[in-house]
Amino acid sequence: MAAGVSVATASKALNDTGRMAPETRERVKRAAIELGFRPNAMARGLLSKRSFTIGLLTNDTYGRFTLPLMAGISEALVDHGVSVFLCTIEDDPALAKIHVDAMLDKQVDGIIASGKRIDRRLPVDLGHLAVPVVYAFTDGPDDSVRFVSDDAQGSREAVQWMVGLGRQSIVHVTGPTTFASVKVRADAYSEIIGAGAEILHGKWSEAWGHEAVAQLWGGDRPRPDGIFCGNDQIARGVVDALRERGVGVPGDVSVVGFDNWEIVAAATRPPLTSVDMNLKTLGKEAGLTVLAMAEGKSVEPGIRKLPCQLVVRQTCGGVEAG
Amino acid sequence: MAAGVSVATASKALNDTGRMAPETRERVKRAAIELGFRPNAMARGLLSKRSFTIGLLTNDTYGRFTLPLMAGISEALVDHGVSVFLCTIEDDPALAKIHVDAMLDKQVDGIIASGKRIDRRLPVDLGHLAVPVVYAFTDGPDDSVRFVSDDAQGSREAVQWMVGLGRQSIVHVTGPTTFASVKVRADAYSEIIGAGAEILHGKWSEAWGHEAVAQLWGGDRPRPDGIFCGNDQIARGVVDALRERGVGVPGDVSVVGFDNWEIVAAATRPPLTSVDMNLKTLGKEAGLTVLAMAEGKSVEPGIRKLPCQLVVRQTCGGVEAG
Numbered sequence: 001m002a003a004g005v006s007v008a009t010a011s012k013a014l015n016d017t018g019r020m021a022p023e024t025r026e027r028v029k030r031a032a033i034e035l036g037f038r039p040n041a042m043a044r045g046l047l048s049k050r051s052f053t054i055g056l057l058t059n060d061t062y063g064r065f066t067l068p069l070m071a072g073i074s075e076a077l078v079d080h081g082v083s084v085f086l087c088t089i090e091d092d093p094a095l096a097k098i099h100v101d102a103m104l105d106k107q108v109d110g111i112i113a114s115g116k117r118i119d120r121r122l123p124v125d126l127g128h129l130a131v132p133v134v135y136a137f138t139d140g141p142d143d144s145v146r147f148v149s150d151d152a153q154g155s156r157e158a159v160q161w162m163v164g165l166g167r168q169s170i171v172h173v174t175g176p177t178t179f180a181s182v183k184v185r186a187d188a189y190s191e192i193i194g195a196g197a198e199i200l201h202g203k204w205s206e207a208w209g210h211e212a213v214a215q216l217w218g219g220d221r222p223r224p225d226g227i228f229c230g231n232d233q234i235a236r237g238v239v240d241a242l243r244e245r246g247v248g249v250p251g252d253v254s255v256v257g258f259d260n261w262e263i264v265a266a267a268t269r270p271p272l273t274s275v276d277m278n279l280k281t282l283g284k285e286a287g288l289t290v291l292a293m294a295e296g297k298s299v300e301p302g303i304r305k306l307p308c309q310l311v312v313r314q315t316c317g318g319v320e321a322g
Numbered sequence: 323m324a325a326g327v328s329v330a331t332a333s334k335a336l337n338d339t340g341r342m343a344p345e346t347r348e349r350v351k352r353a354a355i356e357l358g359f360r361p362n363a364m365a366r367g368l369l370s371k372r373s374f375t376i377g378l379l380t381n382d383t384y385g386r387f388t389l390p391l392m393a394g395i396s397e398a399l400v401d402h403g404v405s406v407f408l409c410t411i412e413d414d415p416a417l418a419k420i421h422v423d424a425m426l427d428k429q430v431d432g433i434i435a436s437g438k439r440i441d442r443r444l445p446v447d448l449g450h451l452a453v454p455v456v457y458a459f460t461d462g463p464d465d466s467v468r469f470v471s472d473d474a475q476g477s478r479e480a481v482q483w484m485v486g487l488g489r490q491s492i493v494h495v496t497g498p499t500t501f502a503s504v505k506v507r508a509d510a511y512s513e514i515i516g517a518g519a520e521i522l523h524g525k526w527s528e529a530w531g532h533e534a535v536a537q538l539w540g541g542d543r544p545r546p547d548g549i550f551c552g553n554d555q556i557a558r559g560v561v562d563a564l565r566e567r568g569v570g571v572p573g574d575v576s577v578v579g580f581d582n583w584e585i586v587a588a589a590t591r592p593p594l595t596s597v598d599m600n601l602k603t604l605g606k607e608a609g610l611t612v613l614a615m616a617e618g619k620s621v622e623p624g625i626r627k628l629p630c631q632l633v634v635r636q637t638c639g640g641v642e643a644g
Contacts, residue, residue, distance in 0.1 A: 053424055055407075071383055071410070098405060106430075233589070
């Protein structure tokens with residue numbers, strides 16, 4: 001069977017545009033199928049089922065932030081018949097480009113760029129692709145659509161929670177000053193505490209939590225009765241160190257972590273109260289947004305901050321103040 | 323421009339087979355390109371750059387096992403210009419099928435199926451796809467190519483290491499009996515210990531590690547001087563519980579974990595000696611194998627067990643025996 005039509009006609013036939021005899025359109029479509037072609041437009045128009053795909057690009061090879069995000073994207077999009085394909089890239093721009101090209105070659109309908117910190121960009125320019133791009137938990141160009149968690153709001157909730165419980169001397173033990181998220185969280189803490197604010201910077205590790213407690217309880221200084229930690233690993237170190245010094249958590253000191261990383265927060269003794277960045281919700285929003293853009297809807301560029309949520313476990317004491 | 327040839331001729335032209343005038347072949351290829359078709363065979367034969375893609379399918383939504391595997395696949399294949407796209411599926415067969423169809427629709431060159439345990443299959447039949455399928459860290463059909471870690475060998479190394487250090491009363495604290503990996507590891511342990519073997523089953527958690535120590539040290543029974551744990555979380559609980567009882571690790575008791583999960587093993591005090599399943603190497607082998615199959619090479623079906631490696635940190639004491 002020969003299609004025997006011009007390229008323009010074939011193109012119109014396959015895209016269900018233009019004017020032609022129904023038999024002609026049908027003939028072109030059948031010829032294309034028999035050739036084994038499965039271009040996107042065809043699959044959509046012809047096969048009566050959509051096969052949309054969103055590419056998720058990340059350099060978070062550990063998956064700590066990207067997998068909850070991906071779960072949210074998948075959950076939001078599977079009802080639309082959309083699959084999410086994750087591709088991890090290292091920091092080599094040349095290798096990163098191979099993966100982006102592969103995504104474009106496979107005709108994904110949109111790309112969500114993600115990462116392991118909000119103040120760094122992926123090592124590849126996604127600025128002028130033929131498909132829409134949305135940024136989630138990674139930095140992007142000024143004219144892009146970006147989703148991040150509202151760490152300032154989350155930090156305020158954590159500190160206010162301890163203040164509400166009657167804590168009067170709250171310190172902040174957090175990560176390296178080079179992280180934008182460290183500054184955002186510390187600023188929110190300082191804003192509430194005011195003059196007495198005290199911020200200790202170190203690594204994102206349990207060991208730093210131990211060391212910070214050694215500093216705070218080691219000398220001849222007044223002891224804090226609340227510790228707001230920059231992440232859950234630091235908080236776990238803090239809680240362990242306090243227990244080993246015979247300091248009661250939450251009896252003597254309230255502790256709050258950040259990330260609500262289940263594997264750490266739930267295993268802490270007692271289980272850790274922590275700020276959840278709601279990465280799954282972030283993923284849902286990013287997914288629905290890139291899908292809307294792929295369907296031709298226009299979306300205002302800019303940063304969308306989604307609220308964090310304080311997950312109360314046992315390291316802060318009861319709900320009543322005082 | 324009209325192609326104006328039969329489907330059979332067009333197919334031969336695009337696949338560089340059959341006999342025809344070079345101009346005819348060229349004309350068909352150009353027409354196909356202008357139509358916007360990018361089928362696989364074309365992309366490979368015509369566009370002078372390959373755009374191979376391997377789909378990685380998993381129900382390990384936490385990524386604990388799949389991400390190291392993926393890192394290995396990527397590392398092995400990126401030099402071949404191959405990208406790896408991960409798609410996570412839940413346990414709903416209908417949803418799983420949507421994702422598999424999407425992968426096929428995007429014309430991946432092969433699929434690696436993975437999971438969160440070696441004795442369960444994914445909720446979707448990958449038995450008769452048009453592309454090769456390899457199974458890694460998940461169960462598959464009898465006639466499939468499957469890659470798993472050699473947990474028996476890894477367990478033997480762990481127990482023999484403690485025996486070599488002079489430990490004389492080694493118990494095994496592990497996970498639920500319903501896991502095949504629990505049985506494999508326990509059998510290897512029993513094989514070396516013989517008559518005195520003692521196996522305690524519980525959850526895969528730190529809390530169970532604490533509880534097991536309470537059982538072992540609580541009553542009027544002889545204390546073990548070595549504990550081989552079924553995973554790192556149990557081992558971390560064991561090490562913490564022993565420290566809190568004033569029992570020295572490694573002075574009085576040697577402890578070995580399983581998984582070598584950096585986030586747990588490195589943060590344990592002292593850092594945990596653990597069995598590494600070499601999932602990255604498993605990924606490399608699975609990746610190279612599915613690529614070979616995609617290139618038409620024939621691969622013998624069956625299970626390939628790849629060796630584990632004991633990673634020595636500080637919970638077992640020095641290298642000398644006794």
